[in-house]
Amino acid sequence: METRYREKTAFTTPYGLYQFKVKPFGLFNAPGTIQRLMETSLRGLVGSKCLVYLEDMTETFCRITKEHTTRLQDVLDHLRKVGLKVKPEKCQLMKRKVAYLGHIISEKGIATDPSKTRAVKEWQAPSCVSELRQFLGLASYYRKFVNGFASIAAPLHRLLEGDAEWKWTEDCQVAFDALKHQLTSAPILAYPDFRRRFLVDVDASGDGLGAVLSQKDGSKERVVAYASRSLTKPERRYCVTRREMLRLVCALREFRPYLYGQRVLVRTDHSCLRWLRNFKEPEGQVARCLLSLAELDFEVEHRPGRLHGNADALSRTTPSGSAVVAQTLRDQLLTVQQADPEIQLLRQWVTSGSWPTLCSHEYCRDLNMTWQQGPIWIVQEDLICRHRDVLTADEGATQVLVPRALRSEIMRCLHNSRYVGHLGERQTLSRIRSRFYWLGMSGDVHLWCRTCTQCAARKGPSKNSRALMQPMTAGIPLQRVGMDILGPLEKTPSGN
Template identity: 40%
Template sequence: RLRSVLQAIKTAGLTLKPSKCRFAYGELKFLGHVVSAQGVSPDPAKTSAVAEFPKPSDKKAVRRFLGLCAYYRRFVRDFAQISAPLTHLTRDDVQFHWGKEQEQAFDELKRRLRSPPILGHFDQSADTEIHTDASNTGLGAVLVQRQEGAERVIAYASRALSKAEQNYSTTDKECLAVVWAITKFRPYLYGIPFRVVTDHHALCWLANLKDPSGRLARWSLRLQEFDVTIVHKSGRKHNDADCLSRAPVEPPISGADDDDDTRFLGAVNATDMRALQRDDTELRSVIDHLEGRGGSVPRVLSRDLPSFVLRRGVLFRKNFGTSENPWLLGVPASLREEIFQACHDDPTAGHLGYSRTLARIRDKYYWPKLPKTVHLYTRSCHECQRRKKAPTRPAGFLQPISAPTTPFQQIGMDLLGPFPPSTTGNRWIIVATDYLTRYAETKALPSGTAVEVAKFFVESILLRHGAPEVLITDRGSSFLAQLTQEILRLSHTSHRRTTAYHPQTNGLTERLNKTIADMISMYVDVEHKTWDEVLPYITFAYNTAAQETTGFTPFELVHGRKVTTMLDAMLPHEPVDDGCDDAHAVSQRAEEARQLARLRIHDQQRVDARRYNLRRRDVHFQPGDRVWVWTPIRRRGLSEKLLKRYFGPYKIIRRLGDLNYEVLPDGTRPSARRQPRPEVVHVVRLKPYYER
């Protein structure tokens, strides 16, 4: 036995300090326990501290006493039932009062820990049984073995039922006790035959259900990886687990099994796992090395060789993480897809990202290059790609629209609304702004039709300021209508349309919309019926207010003079002789102001771009690349927060400048008779498509 122990330590790559080693001892003290050939029991030197513990005088002392006792609670049957009066005292909503019940519990725990039982050592060659039972409040289990003709207790376990579990039927509770107990004692049971003894006769056929469904089906699947036989024992002969179920030690498990359909990894018993591991080339090389058959081991595994061990013929790797599992199962390539589905795709895994999926897998499993394969799997998950935004900065640097050289050479236009119907029947505001002077033209409209838009363009733009060279609008139907397009053609105005779902292209007009709405809200009546009456006044206020960017008022840059208000006419003031009495001087001063405004706009755009680009990435795609396209959608009766955000995959057809791309649905043939028209998409709406 000593040779076997030392060989196992050597295989694991561990070293021992001779001064801390003890050889040929019949009994040893270890971590507060006495370990001998007969079994494990509490160290009397430690339990004497319990026997000498003074009667608690406050909640803090009660908690200390219970913490000291709980370390040895696996040696005390009915621990939770005995300690219940003391546990009740530790609640925040209970006033401390030491009564008869507390005194009895205090003395009984002391008595039991003065003469605790000796728990046996587990022998994997001995007959093994689990005795389980369920009550209305908890589950109980006892792991026992037949050793030298006598029944030895190896471990006790119990836990309380959650509120949901308390509503289970009797059969479901008893079945839950079996599944939970086997999971609790799994390190002892995996790979060996054993029996489950229960006082509920209906469970004898659980592992052999022909057409299982629901919760029982899922539990039946969990048992298939074990070599288990379920036998019935009457309640009168089943007292050990029965009393534990009525005095649970551990709290209920959060997120207990419910009625939702859940996928489970196909059950693989130890025999199948041994065969599957040996079918995997990489894992087989490690197994051959451990079994002394030699052979080469891949470099990716050779550095970890001291960490591998064979347990009952199954390959495990030592767990160096913080998990409670000391050994990680070596997963062959044939089972990794199922592991991924269970740890990422399944509802119980939640389609979480790379880090959490990796942590979930690393908690129990190992295979070569695990982080890389998890990264590739989570990155290429179709559902995650459709729903989640890229965990990086948005794409696309800012490209400001250069300020024109003359007023109303380039304008932006947009519809603002709909608003509540005014007393005159208006519901919309059409807004136009000049990209040099920031001068605004507005008008209240009963509708946002192409006729209304075209009429505004003619009357408020063409007849007042002349034909602009460039008009920037969104892709609203009123701006794309044939009537509007014909007027723009006749006036030789180039129409630039923003890309879909990217109004920032016409950002100057969008910002003006917000300003106008804010200003109207200050003066509108409580019923919101007079908003159109104040529109001309707030437009005048906007045009005669100095712009922070240019330093001038829009009125001054358009008309070459400052506006004269009613306040100016009412109050006396000294006339100012600025030397600009003739028309030429006035015109020259206006032109100088416009050039200065243009320079200031340019300087401000550089500052804005520098600040904006700190939060952006310069992303480029090439023709033929496959991408996802972000498209916000709304559907009646569905939550917008739960809808998919991305659609595709699409294929890049052509690059239009630095920010825009033409895309078509992937798979569209160029020779198709009814080929869809390519869609122009801003780069901020695109993200790469990763194929699995």
Template identity: 30%
Template sequence: MIDNGSSADILSARVYDELRLDRKDLEPFHVPLKGFGGAEVRSLGTVKLPVRFARAVTSTHALKIKFPTEFGVRELRGSREMARRANLSIFKDKAGMETLNIFEVDRKVQEDNPENFELDPRDKTSREKEEPTKSVILDETEPDKTCHEDMLGIDRSVISHNLAVNEKCKPVVQKRRSFNPERSAAIKEEVSKLLAARSIREVKYPEWVANVVLVKKKNNQWRMCVDFTDLNKACPNDSFPLPRIDQLVDATAGHETLSFMDAYSGYNQIKMHKPDEEKTAFTTDQGLYCYTVMPFGLKKATYQRLVNKMFARQIGRNMEVYVDDMLTKHITADRHTDDLRETFDVLVKYGMKLNPTKCVFGVPSGRFLGYQVHQRGIEVNPEKIQALAKMVSPRTLKDVQKLTGCLASLSRFIAKSTDRCLPFFKALKKGKGIEWNEDCEKAFQALKDYLGQTPLLSKPETGETLYMYLSVSEAATSSVLVRQEDEIQKPIYYTSKALLPAETRYSPAEKMALTLITAAMKLRPYFQAHKIGVYTNCPLKLILQKPEVSGRLTKWVIELSEFDVEYLPRTSIKAQAVADFVAEFTEPSIEVARMMVEQNKKVFKWQLRVDGSTNTHGSGAGVVVSTPERDSVECALRFDFKAINNQAEYEALVAGLKVCTVLGADEVEIFSDSQVVVNQVLDEY
């Protein structure tokens, strides 16, 4: 029961379990609930869940809710008289009621009063564990306030931003742009702040001059940037490697306690290299200024170099850092305060300031690099799902590009994303304009339904064997990487790739091999760190063992040789998310051999030749299996029991069929010189 005017929204335990929610996420709630009958009920706990009801619009003040239907907009109205009576009864009984203070979800440290800091009620640590965490945070936030005027920045002896401008490049002075009064006022205000913070200074006769650019923020305020396009062209590219986001997210998931930290104007805490300051000059109505600190928009990974140096002993152990996003983690909550203190010691040593209003400490879950991470695994960011759910059907090129961009950021969670998005890609084909047809609309609505129940992705454990399922359709290849836990297969990563025109003409077996090599290249860190078992009913092992028939197969074999890959026959699937991946859109891989026969006349069927014999020395059988690619598998068997000739022929047939099953054959042509065996198999006698 959900009521935005009620003091409590009720969800039964049965419905909670059917939603596949973890009871570990429930927070203790000790205040009993009293129903209309007067009986008290003890709840299992409280949990914060996103709720969406179609495209309804509610108004608590007007006691109305409007929502679209196939018959037009409909309206539900509440009773004002009942609302008045409910309010009166609440105030009447308030003096004798037991109350519970519920704090906001985001925990904040107020800059002007650190004592007002409150720990998030979602944190499952006991009060004894909360107090040390609170103490550590207060110790580090009390000494001084974080503001522009107080920021001394990182000492130049540690690091500074060096442009390394190519001397052969001619300096560029951009033509001054004009702004309307509103934007001019915003520029003037920002320049005043930067001057007060000593982040910029006035400059005379600069050789490089850029214009300012204003960008509207979500809160309708203006962000001032500088157009350093010309200056960046004169600077060399920085090849310093940034961490892989996927690896950072995997390394974060599975920890009981997390703390998220954000540097206060992080880039501005790094000083410019003195000789390069005047090259960052920009023009405004107030005059010419240049940066004394590193501004946004310049090339080079100076900030990542800094944090890698600062937290070198912590990264990978109890901390993860991606540019200015910092996270402290621990498997259990009892040692998290020690990790925080170690992190704060480093921050104090280097003089880096945090923005307390954007920091969250000691929580079981949070958003990191666009993902929702917690102890159970990785989930999609709810804000992205909500944005797609509210999105109307695209009508312009920009709308479709925006949609495909959003879906690209969610591709890790979407099984066969290319197949699902194929109508959108067709609508974007050059020369055809935007054709948002019925197929596009169906795919759009199907994606909304699918994203409403995206799977929880698991985190691989060190050294464990991972498994992969492959899928091929007419236009795309797809795969899913899974791990097995308690006989349940949990997805880790979904991949998908559209086939190029030349790739659509590959044989089905080559398409399956292409699917594997594509997944291996995209998921290289997983393939390098784990043994991979590939579930397929296609004879990939035989195909890749004799790649001399195709130059591209030879190349793929070389690329796969660095990984530990084992090919396994597909068995029963032990997870619904994986089962859906295998079932939907797929040309079932068990039919790959049949597809190969139908594709062209040069491809042969599976052939099985068997022969059994017996003599005075014993009995045995010979089996030869020929694959559609003309590869042969030969087996010789010697029986440990006495058998007549017909029994040996039957044993040879059974052994040969077992070999074909392991190889993934679906349709087999059998050859035998025993009329008894042949006629009985054909049901002739």
């Protein structure tokens, strides 16, 4: 990058500001610039001897080795003329098949890249009946394309019987792996046919987002690609409508190379999305959502949840690596909670299922107040947590109980950190309250914000102070003369 533009790529870290010397990922105009550079550099070769998409190049296939070598030499000569270099470690020469833009290109044709079905391939073995039902819901939706589906899935269906004991055997694992293989192999994943209409099935749950891109082949639906991802911490607090809207945006962005310039049918089990484009004056997140989707031509169709099992199952399968609480902070909280005798006593009350009718520890204010709140405490991922509101408590609406030893660290991270920006007392309290809880939290946050030296140094005075009036001294008579203009005045009856 030119020196004068480097400061525009600056980013902040705990160790100061840094800026890029070469083009980083994520710049808005970078893809167009690179594509223009590559097409200009390989002018006369693109489309006839090679294909170019950004920095990815592939030479068109030749049946004769000599012809292949000649085309390769032409490409390298053009790159040498403009001063571009290729990295040998990233080059694949004389291959019968290569991975290019999500496809496996070979002499036999174009096949689907296995990485596109990662959401299904990385599906972990179910650990309970609920997770098994989610997987079978997805598999059953495409059972028309799986040969011998009933016999393959028989060991799994036996676990769903009313009086069956949950025991994951080797037969269950074999059936599970076989169904995953059938779901991710032909003819499940079909080639996209741009002469036909694309179907996008979207769904969102409290844990993740799921989408399926498919096309109709006669009376059947053939899957082109799967997509799913877990929700971030802020996204988990979205209402159902906002999560469904987020899934729609993510799905259409994910499948944009297929959908751009096509008339698309989006199917969802949330009827509110049908009116997404009918807002007269959209604001906030709805306006940003509509702006990001303006380039695509799509219509939304409502489908009952019982017919929406393909996308629903993907949304409820969270990829590995997601966690409600960051692993390092979770381990720290768990260690300190286990070392706190009051919290350990509370853990005994919760795990035993019998809440004491009388607290015998009146000398301990925190424990006594905790006992008075009643049995609203739960154990979640080995952490003692509290429902934010007993009457409206739903999945995810919990607060982790913070021991005394970590309260200052929590307030420092959510107020003093450079990524937070020293928010005011009300916003800081709202941030902490959304995830954590301890007795006297409001007072502690109030004192922390009032005693923050950086906030005090940057805060202006609340009122403009007036200087005290002082008489002006003079050394000799008539040294200072004050004048004022008055008039014209009306004459008095006496003529004055």
